[in-house]
Amino acid sequence: MTDPALSHARRRLLQGSAALAASPLAAAFALAATPKAVGQRTLGASGYGQLFPVKDETTGLPLLMLPEGFSYRSFAWAGERLAGTGEPMPGAADGMGIVKVDGEVFTLVRNHEIFGQDGSFGPAASHYDAPCGGGTVTLRYDRRAGKLLEARGSLSGTLVNCAGGTTPWNSWLSCEETVSPAGHGGFRRGRTFRLERAHGFVFEVPAEGVSDARPITDMGQFIHEAAVVDASDGTVYLTEDNRPAGFYRFLPRQRGQLGAGGRLQALRVKTHPDLRTGLKPGQRFDVDWVDIERPDQGWEAAADGSNAGGTLGVLRQGRAQGASLFTRLEGVFVRPDEIFFTSTDGGDAKAGQVFRFVPSQQRLELFYESPGARVLDYPDNICLSPTGSIVICEDSGAPVQRLYGLTRQGELFELARNNTELAGEMGFIGSFKGAEWAGACFSPDGKTLFANVYRPGYTVAITGPFA
Structure with a gap:
């Protein structure tokens, strides 16, 4: 998600630049725009080469910078019907x-990380808590024709739907990145609001139709980021975007039936609690x-009974049994016998870590x-390409x-750059180059990389000579 403390992040960027200027890495950056320093090694990753502004085949605008030989189409812009x-x-x-x-037609489910309580969208049957405006939109994109066939609301009434993950049975797990109790009220954007239901859960969205809007409470009430199912045994791995955070797994009672409940556990490294x-x-x-005995009790009420409670109830349960601490865990992706996940501000430089489980x-690796x-x-x-490289x-x-590639040899390279500037096109004005990338996912054949530009909000299908 977008970190609200952007000014803090910019200060860190400047501090990091100053530190690097005085280090042996400075020479590497003077030689090439593509980052070449990874961990404590210096590597020669050049990726697909230099990036150039490339015109979108849908709008004709140079929304992205890509390597030579790559092209893209944008679709499903915010505000379209x-x-x-x-509804917009x-x-x-x-x-x-x-x-x-289905052949050249891809069905994608896209999260919308709406913070405000501005009302649900889409069919009423898919609403969880009607005043809330977060949720998902299901998109059907025809790659051969290069156009969007359909966009429909498939879950709403939720809050801050950040990331999630796909399942082997053709559905999407949409995660709420907030924790609030039922009855929580406040004042936002000139309006008072009151939540009718508790928030901080995972919801399942099918490829066809709409979600039943039932929270999977056994998967925990915490500041969820992403969730992904290991097809080999049905285990779900989940990340928590909080400071501090835990890394979790969910063992379902019935494989493929997450709503039937199961057991939530937190990862523990006995030798490294932090x-x-x-x-x-x-x-x-x-x-x-370690087991989380009360997964649905993530909200810790304040002693005075006010709304100023805590959001670490699930993590505290794990910590009481020695569960290890991470910080701001984000994306998670699975391939046979390995799970990758990111810590957005982890590490000694507080610039990010990628873990492999x-x-x-039962082994974790930095x-x-x-x-x-x-x-x-x-x-x-993050996502993994069919060859195993990581897209960040x-x-x-x-x-x-930027979108980065990280090879299995640990080589980091720049894959794409946000170049979005609009002067009224698509209904928006301004520079959106600083808007985050999100939702990266490869087509199974490895020929197309789908990704989102968070603001103003649109999806691209990038094609080219992917290795």
Whole structure:
């Protein structure tokens, strides 16, 4: 998600630049625009080469910078009309995944990280808490024709739907990145509001139709970021975007039936109760898991009964049994026998970490750590290419946001750059180059990379000579 403390992030970027200027890494940055420092190693990752402004084949605008030979089409812009209801499509386009493929037609579910209580959208059957404006939109995109076939609301009445993940049974898990009790009230945008239901849960959205808007309470009430299902055994791995945070797994009672309940657990490294700093890339840890006895009790009421309670109820339950601390865990992605996830401000430079977990060995590895904001700052959503390389969405306070590639050899390279400037086109005015990337996901054949530009909110389908 977008960190509200942007001014803080920009200060960190400047501080990181100053630190690097006095370090041996400075020479590497003077030689090339593509970052080449990874962890404590210097690598020669050039990726696909230099980036150039490329015109969008839909609008004709140079919205992105890409390597030579790559092209893209934008679709599903905020403000366009939703099928069925005619409502405007919401903005704040965040996490996204492909839930169905029918030849050249891809069905994607896209999160909308709406903070305000401005009212639900889409069919009423898919509303959880009617005053709330977060949720998901389901998109059907025809790659051969290069156009959007349909956009429809599929879940709403939720809050701050940040990321999530796909399931092997053709659905999307949409995660609320907030924790609030039922009856919580306040004042926002000149309006008073009152939540009718508790928030901080995961919801399932099918590829066809709409969500039943039932929270999966056994998956925990906490500041969720992402969730992904390991197809080998049905385990769901979940990240928490909080300071501090935990890394969790959910063991369902019935495989493929998440709503039937199950057991939530938090990761523990007995030798390292705090994994936020002081680690080295390549360092490995044996792990075990501790049970969360009351997963639906994430809100801690204030002693005076006010709304100023805490959001760490689930983490505190884990910590009481020795669960390890992370900071601001973000994207998570699965491939056979390995789970990758990011910590957006972890590491000694507070610029980001990428962890790798191997279920068969119950082993955690620090796969990558950014040495400073000039290299990579605030890694957020991630996905894996069919060849195993990692695509990282940047969400920092820098004036321009980038998509990065990270090879299995630990080489980091720039894949795309946000170049969005609008002068009334698509109904928006201003520079959006600083808007985060989100929702990256590859088509199964590896030929198309879908991704979102968070603000004003649109999706791109990038094609080219992906290796």
